[in-house]
Amino acid sequence: MSDQPHRALSDVLDRLESTARGESITVQEVVEKLGHKSFASLMLIFSLISTSPASAIPGLTATVAAIIFILVVQMILGRDCVWLPQIISHRRLSTEKLCKGIGWLRKPVLFVERFLKARLTLFLHRPWLFLPLFLILALTLFMPFMEVIPTSGSIASAVIAFFAAGLLTRDGGLVLFSLILLLAVPVAVWHFGFS
Template structure:
């Protein structure tokens, strides 16, 4: 394991916490803080927010699905800088709820970081990245519908966060694990939520 990667995910949380100033924070503020080239970090942070208790906010899962979908589409297209439409960047989140969500996910993130490091790095490059990216794009199309099935949106977001963590830390093994989950989660959600 590469020691310099150990706190990569916590560093992203720290940056978001630093940006949470005042009563609310816009999506645009988050993008500015994390950087317009930080596709993996932005995907990680928004998917983690959707796995935290903050996901109970009505419409949050759908908003995260739109953001992640746009990020993934741009990654597939090969864009170098993040672009989000104004109606997304202007959306506000209450900083109190956001900070509570960050506090809730910080311990699990710190635990996961112990197992992350550079390995199987060839999976972090094209063309190998296209398959998980396409699967995530497909998953985001269904995430707004998942709001009617308790916890399903959070599970989908957790899988996306796992992929983003692997990409951010250049851990191909984690990306491979997320790929397996990306193939099984939609089937499981459909089976237990609609067919069951």
């Protein structure tokens, strides 16, 4: 078996880190580096950013939610190329905080990669793929409001990252696992945030 699936997530981090030059970079520069057709890579990297300490950047969770919402809509519609509105694509991210976030993500990503492999690929295709996509779509609508509940936005982003990682490595088992988490997150956030 090729080692490629086992490096897929780290490769995305490497590509993002190589983009982080100067004091800040734009969302558009991230998209150009990862590729306009790399829906899974873009979903993964933005959800991981929102999971990492870089999420301390004001308004980042809302920006990430908007980006993922737009990506998912385009995936559902079957678009081949990523499009983002200028108000989002021109948003700048601090490279210092971004690089700190990437460094923080290295160990957990390396750990998770050891268990990933191509399997249960049935769940990577329509119509099976629609259910998690629609659940993520709904979740992104609530993510900006999750900032009032500590860590809830990061938890939601982590679940989306699991789904994206499953797509990227063709691991249907991980996609299925993320589907279970997607169903559980709203219940958990409500219970711990409002009980």
